[in-house]
Amino acid sequence: MKFNSNNSAPHQFIMNNKVRKSMSEPLQITSVKIVKENLIQIEFSHDAILLQPKDIQIYGDFIIKKIRKEANRLFLLTSRLDFRKNYYIAIKDKIKKPVDPGALLDQIYSDKSLGYSIEGDQMVFRLFAPRANRVKLILFENHSDTEGQEYEMQSDKDGVWEIALPGPLGGKYYGYKVAGPQDPTELFQPDKTIADPYSRAVCTKNTFLHEAKSIIIKTDDYDWEGDTPLNYGWKDLIIYEMHVRDMTAHPSALAKEKGTYHGLLEPQTRGGLNHIKELGVNAVELLPCQEFANIEIPYQVEVNGEVNTWNPYSQNHWGYMTSYFFAPESYYASGGNLKTGEFSGIEGNQVREFKDMVKEFHRAGIAVIMDVVYNHVSHYDLNPLKLIDKKYYFRLDSDLNFTNLSGCGNDFKTERPMARRLILDSIKFWLEEYHIDGFRFDLATMIDWETIEQIIEMAKKINPHVILIAEPWGGGKYDLAGFSERGWAAWNDLFRNGVKGENPFNGLGWIFGHLWGGNHFDTITNFVKGTLRSQGGPFILPEHSVNYLESHDGYTLGDFIRLGAGEVKPDERITDLTKHITLTPRQLQLHKLAATFLLTSQGMVMIGEGQEFARSKVIAPTNAPDPDVGKLDHNSYNKDNETNWLNYEHKEINRELFDFYQKLIALRKQHPAFRRTPPEKIQFLKSDSEFSLGFWLAKEYSKDSKSFVVLLNANPEKQVTFSLPEGTWRKVVDSHRAELYEFGNPLKQQAVLPPASVMILTQ
Incomplete structure (x- = not known):
């Protein structure tokens, strides 16, 4: 009786004859789980359950009191079950399924x-x-110690283990050894x-296991010098999605502390905060900066039965493998490597230096949003939650193996009470301890709705202006509307795909003169x-829509346009990078069409790093x-090299586009018409083509000092004529120039736009 926890004979029960009927296919157990403290549910592949008493065996130390059948499910009323024990169900000694606790x-919770x-x-x-x-x-006294002083901890009734030691213990390192039930379905080590x-804060060893020690560090003595979150309205946000290393790691950035929190702040750098201030955005969205598993298993080497055939860099550059939800990433701090x-993060400098970064961004009027x-978590590393209790913290399949619906790793069970509490505690910590302005949630449909609702309720109590953005897909789900209904914003891929296209090969969008x-x-x-x-889309309010055309995922907008215009081939090797860029x-033309559409639409705006100078991700030799x-x-998730690092020489090569973005951003910030015109008051103008778009933003509806007309012609070969509202209009933007003041000859009654061109008029 290998699976019998007390070596007693297996329990047997008799099915009622009424449920017996012929079976058209072999009977399979699809899942077994405890649904109450004394009730087990067995789900079968179909409801033709024809079983003899000897066919069904239950392994474990409990008593069956009653059996009930509903369709393809059996319910076993039992004596009290123990969540610390492992139980199994077997059919004919051939099919064995573990019982999910x-x-x-779900009943276990503590507020300690x-x-x-x-x-x-x-x-x-x-x-x-x-x-x-x-x-x-x-x-531990030292970060590299393999042995330390051990102390037995005591558990309370809610599963919290604790110990009190005489303080202070600052500067020491610590960890836990956790023992639990031993079974093939467990991970206790x-x-x-x-x-x-x-x-x-954690000190980590640079291997795919991401071995770590916690650092005892004082975090409440930082001098914020009066800093507070910036409290921008969502409608006013112009977000710059950025990776900490990418902004200053390239030699052209001229940074001394390349690729670090402090490197972003260096006064002489061409990159980092200086570049962001020059562009003029008022928020940044940092790719993941919570301590993450940077390293993957070695390339083409078998590890635990798995061979890495997909990542020759054996690295995770973007950071979407969080290991510690309260600790800043140490690789981006001094002493990180x-x-x-x-070892990386030995002294815990990441805590102070992350705060320095936030404070300086705030001084520059730039809000900080964390991705x-x-x-999910990495399935390679020694993530503590897996070794503390895999069955509590993770979603598991019917064999109690980790699920991977995210496509990225082990799926976190956000609906479990203490898993939900960890998420809420983490968000609260970053809001209060680090003055973060908001968050973008990766693959947010994998977070259960109750947790989503509790996040916004809790976060708004701390900061009523907190920014909450969902990536509204993941795990096979897609739900922009669901987040809007709960008061969240979400990345608007409908805008992205409609304006630029879904892909640059056979899915081009409006700016190319196509409807996708x-x-x-x-x-x-x-x-x-x-x-x-109200117009057939998913969002209740305009500010729930995060309009964007580029993010870290997929091709850059620059490369999408190069490919979509047919001027670069998909498998072409770039040999002259300067000519290519x-x-x-x-x-x-296409870039200016895209930028104008993006920065004159209602809703939040997000720009990908380097989008403003048509950045290209050409795979660099290493x-x-x-x-x-x-x-x-x-x-490019795996490339900590010049593939991803921003090359500021390219900014100068395409300075005309950068200047165009800069002026459009300034225009949007200066004039609420582009951000705060009620949707029902936007008046669309007549033209003679479906690939032309004109709209009038009258000043009285947004309390602006000026009215504006925005005109776009996406026809690649045809000029279009727009009828203008009454009065005299002057340009502030056309395809050759963007200004904050009027220029050119006055226009009345109509405006003619050449092919693939834009114009913004004011009066």
């Missing part, structure tokens, strides 16, 4: 503070590990030291209004055996 774990805290003259350590049977605290999931086998990943995916004139005009539900007249060197990259 399910509802038993977790991690470490100073209470009086003691330092108290607490860890939530409800199914553990023994937990030890390990204190009592001899392995794991870091605290509530770590405020990724040299194999060395956060609460839906069933779009028509009314959907294009609705993009201008905020893609509103230099925009052709057709490419420049020591990695990448067969695609020289080609365009559409998934």
Whole structure:
């Protein structure tokens, strides 16, 4: 009886004859889970359940009191079940399924503070590990110590293990050893030291296991010099999505501390904060900066039965593999490195330096939004939640193996009470401890709705202006409307795909003179209004729509246009980077069409890093055996090299486009007509082509000092004529020039736009 926890004979039960009928296919158990503390649900592949008493065996230390059948499910009323024990169901000794503890774990909750805290003259350590049977605290003097002082911890009734030690202990390192039930479905490793999931800073070893020690560090003595969040209205946000390293790692950035929090702030750099201020945006969205698993398993080497055939760099550059939800990424701080086998974050500098970055961005009038990943973790590393209790913290399949619906790793069970609490605690911590202005949630449909609702309720109590943005897909779900209904904003891929296209090969969008995916004139005009539900879109309010044309995912807008215009081939190897980056007249036309559409539409605006100078991701030569060197990259998640790093020489090559973006951004910031005109007051103008678009933003509706007319002609070969509202109009933008003042001859009654051109008029 290998699966019998007490070596007793298996229980048997008799099915009622009424449920017996012929079976057209073999009977399979699809899942077994505990739905109440004394009720097990067995789900079968169909409802033709024909079983003899000897066919069904239950392994475990409990008693069956009653059996009930509903369709393809059996319900077993049992004696009280124990969430610390493992149970199995078997059919004919051939099909064995573990019992998911399910509802038993949903009942466990504690509101005690977790991690470490100073209470009086003691330092108290607490860890939530409800199914553990023994937990030890390990204190280390040095980051490289393999052994430390061990202390037995005690558990309360809610599964919180704790110990109080005389303080202070600042500067020491610590971790836990967690022992629990031993079974093929478990991951408890009592001899392995794991870091605290509530770590405020961690020191990590540079391997794919991401071994870590928690650092005891004082975090509440930082001098914020009066800093507070900036509290911008959502309608007013112009967001710049950026990666900390990409902004200053390239030699052209002229940074001393390349690729770091402090490197962003250096006064002499051409990149970083200086570049962002010159562009004029008022918010940045940082790719993940919570401590993450930077390294993947070695290329073409078998590790635990898996061979990395897909990532010759064995690296995770973007950061979407969070390991510690309360700790800043150490690689971006002084003392950070990724040299194999060395340690990063030894002194915890990442805590202070991240705060320095936020404070300086705020001084420049730039809000800081964090991209956060609460839906999955890496399946390679020693993430503490996996070793504290896999069954509590993660979504599992019917064999109690990790699921990977995210396509990225082990799916986090956000609906579990203490998993939800961890997410809420993390968000609260970053709002209060780091003065973060808001968050963008990766693959947000994988977070359950109750957690989504609690996030906005809690966060708005701390900061009523907090920015909450969803990536509204993931795990096979897609729901822009669901987030809008709950008061969240979301990335608007309808806008992205409709304006530029879904792909540059056979899915071109409006700026190319095409209508992709069933779009028509009314959907294009609705993009201008905020893609509103009242007009057939998903959003209740315009500010719920994050309008964008480029993000870290996919091709850059520059490369999309190069490919879509047919001026670069998909498999072409770029040999002359300067020639490649230099925009052709057709490419420049398309960029200006895209920028004008984006920056004159209602809703939030997001720009991808380098979009403003048509950045290209050409795969750079390195020591990695990448067969695609020289080609365009559409998934650069693994490249901490010049593929991703911003080259500021390219900014100068395409200075005309940068200046165009800069002036449009300034125009949008200066004039509320582009941000705060009620959608129903936007008046669309008549023209003679479905690929031309004109609209009038009258000043009285947005309390602006001026009225504006925006005109776009996406026809690649045909000029169009627009009828203008009454009065005299003057240009502030055309395809050759963008200003904050009027220029050119006055226009009355009509305006003629050449092919692939734009114009913004004012009076």
